[in-house]
Amino acid sequence: MRSGAKLRAVPVTAAVVFLITGCGSGDVAGTPPAGGTLTVAVTSDPQCLDPQQAGSSDAITVTRQFVDSLTDHDPDTGKLSGWLATSWEVDPQVTSFTFHLREDATFSDGTPVDAQAVKDNLDGLIKLGARAVQASTYLSGYRETVVVDPHTVRVEFTKPNAQFLEATSTTSLGLVAESSLAQPAADRCAKGIVGSGPFVLDQYTRNQQVVQRRRTGYAWSPARMANRGAAYLDRLVFKIVPEASVRVGLLESGQADAVLGVGPQDTDRVKRAGLVLSSRPNPxxxxxxxxxxxxxxxxxxxxxxxxxxxxxxxxxxxxxxxxxxxxxxxxxxxxxxxxxxxxxxxxxxxxxxxxxxxxxxxxxxxxxxxxxxxxxxxxxxxxxxxxxxxxxxxxxxxxxxxxxxxxxxxxxxxxxxxxxxxxxxxxxxxxxxxxxxxxxxxxxxxxxxxxxxxxxxxxxxxxxxxxxxxxxxxxxxxxxxxxxxxxxxxxxxxxxxxxxPTTVVGLSAKVHGVRFDAASRLQFVDVRRS
Incomplete structure (x- = not known):
């Protein structure tokens, strides 16, 4: 299969994708300016800032902004398309996967996202073992990764692995730089990682907030994104607010621009306040x-x-x-x-x-x-x-x-x-x-x-x-x-x-361009504030 065509091991039920705009019903008049800070209230502390080890939904949402994946799962069509890989082939036995990488992607420390980086990441995930809760199951039967040339890599398994191609679109198999792979697993959780994503870690205060800043020069978002370049926002601030009613209160008062985990008891409250409420069923x-x-x-x-x-x-x-x-x-x-x-x-x-x-x-x-x-x-x-x-x-x-x-x-x-x-x-x-x-x-x-x-x-x-x-x-x-x-x-x-399960998100009317991914988690590279 070439150019992102996906070997589907089961029939696809296409999920609905939502582009969340400030008014919930399309583009706003004019284009909001770039820059500014978006504050998002989440339900729990991520505990681990390494996407390869992250377990909770909030942790995955936070760490997704740091890392890119080989492929991207389009929640609108249910198909895979290219991201860090531009195309791929899968053998009929589903034991060998060859990826052709784009040549311009880099990690935020300047090192290239090349075939050797892919190999080092997959080998590193095997070494993480049970710490990589999701990835360890995605790599069942892993034999080795072969560097074919600087921008071509072949991943081989000892037995068929029908779900691996889909797994390459997940945050759990997101790629991190060699400088992060060299760090102890616990340090990667506590201090974060170097990825190739549109945001980089600025500050993490446990049980309080995670602050991210825009990465200059980013230019390889998935094709389904409207913005293929650097993120519009200057900063993302994820505030840890366990109490659902308090999160909604922050949204009402303007202290938060978005809140995750809007509870059923608060949905009418959000609507009455003239705020945007959007939901998506989770696969x-x-x-x-x-x-x-x-x-x-x-x-x-x-x-x-x-x-x-x-x-x-x-x-x-x-x-x-x-x-x-x-x-x-x-x-x-x-x-x-x-x-x-x-x-x-x-x-x-x-x-x-x-x-x-x-x-x-x-x-x-x-x-x-x-x-x-x-x-x-x-x-x-x-x-x-x-x-x-x-x-x-x-x-x-x-x-x-x-x-x-x-x-x-x-x-x-x-x-x-x-x-x-x-x-x-x-x-x-x-x-x-x-x-x-x-x-x-x-x-x-x-x-x-x-x-x-x-x-x-x-x-x-x-x-x-x-x-x-x-x-x-x-x-x-x-x-x-x-x-x-x-x-x-x-x-x-x-x-x-x-x-x-359903992801229910509350948004300020000033926020435009928040997107759900295929697992109903949020991505922010397209987001602007008016």
Whole structure:
């Protein structure tokens, strides 16, 4: 394949792209001047300023401005196009990927983005290992990177890697300079990296703000960007503001120009203030509950299957959320390539849930909580904060729904900075989570031994299907394996989908040109302030 044509391993469901303007409905009269500072209120401290190690959505949004990728995923068409690479070829076995690089791109320290830099980055990601949470799964089966000539590089795998080309568009595989690769991983997180992106780090004050400044001479944005040169803004300031209402207050008062994570409780407030509200559904894993099958209360699957039927997703959306959100109909959200509609398995049916528990020997106890062999059916659910309070509010309603069938739920909030480690530790019966990604291989990242393995399965049909789709070069056959994985996750109660993730952003009417990328995160090279 040449010139950005993409080998799709599953059929594409094209997502809608939004160019957010100040009035939300097109170009403003005249062209706003370049320069100035844009202040963005985000929900959490990024913790790590290295995109290759970043885990949270806020961290990825912040670090995306530092780095470019080999390819760019156009959220409007669902196709890949060139970025640091102008074209590429993929062998029929999906084991060899040859990239032809543009010759003018440089890192902000002046060193070239050449074939050797690509090789050093991919080799370095392998050395990072588990620290590169996402990238380590993207590079499954990595053999080596060969420098063919100064601007041609070939990436080889020991087995088919169907999702690697898509992965080259992600921030996790964004390229950093040799000066950053030489630094210890912890220093890269704390002090930031040197990338080839339109902004460079100016200052990072933990739990307060990240300040970035425009990079002079930048001239290689993706083709879908209106601005192919240096960013219009002089500075970007990301303020860390965990409280959703406080973020909106900053927007109302003019102390912030944009806010991420506008909660359903604040959407009307934003509209009444004459501010711009824009949303985009996120591809990837929906928000939901995952069952740790290594724990005795959920090990035989009867309890997770009962919970699957007991949760009233429509009630959660209508009570806790807003019209921007939709009840989940699979473990993958509907904009994700390879998504299949499993809504028939996800309708609320308390009678069916009760029957499952009774058949498994769980009988009502004196306080209404079911018991079996003298053990109460009380489950610990871990969830991370903050996320506009949606996780806590949703789980409190689900807690009430499950109590009606005799299941006691104990909610344990976890700081978002500890979310990945909590998944790895496995100290939970159930855990709340989601992950944005534009390829269904995110399922493998979450549910296999090679990834987070949040449900603690080591073998079986689910693992087989997820590994099979990762090495399947035929689009139709890969789609079948992705569909089978979703079906197993839902029918067996490994994953309990609740609602589709949605990015909701509030903007000042003076802000023009903010763009969503394919994973519904923001890019700022086109932004001007009027």
């Amino acid at each position: 990837g894993l929906v928000y939901g509950i995952n069952a740790n099958r290594s724990r005795p209360l959920v090990a035989d699957g009867s309890v997770p299957r009962a919970i699957q039927r007991a949760i009233d997703r429509r009630q959660v959306v209508e009570t806790i959320l807003s019209p921007d959100y939709h009840a989940a109909t699979s473990v993958l959200s509907s904009p994700t390539p390879g998504y299949v509609d499993l809504s028939g398995n996800l309708s609320a049916d308390a009678a069916a849930a009760t029957a499952i528990l009774t058949a498994a020997g769980w009988v009502p106890g004196p306080d209404g909580v079911r018991v079996r062999a003298g053990q109460r059916l009380s489950l610990v659910v871990r969830y991370y904060t903050p996320d506009s309070g949606l996780a806590g509010s949703s789980l409190e309603l689900i807690q009430q729904q499950l109590r009606k069938i005799g299941v006691d739920v104990v909610l344990k909030p976890t700081p978002i900075t500890q979310a990945i480690q909590t998944f790895k530790d496995g100290d939970y019966d159930l855990i709340w989570g989601n992950a944005s990604a534009a390829d269904p291989d995110i399922l493998r990242n979450y549910f296999t031994v090679q990834g987070l393995n949040v449900v603690r399965l080591t073998a079986g049909p689910l693992q087989d299907a997820l590994y099979a789709q990762a090495v399947e070069g035929d689009p139709g056959r890969r789609a079948q394996q992705v569909a089978l994985a979703q079906k197993l996750l839902v029918e067996e109660g490994y994953a309990i989908p609740v609602y589709e």
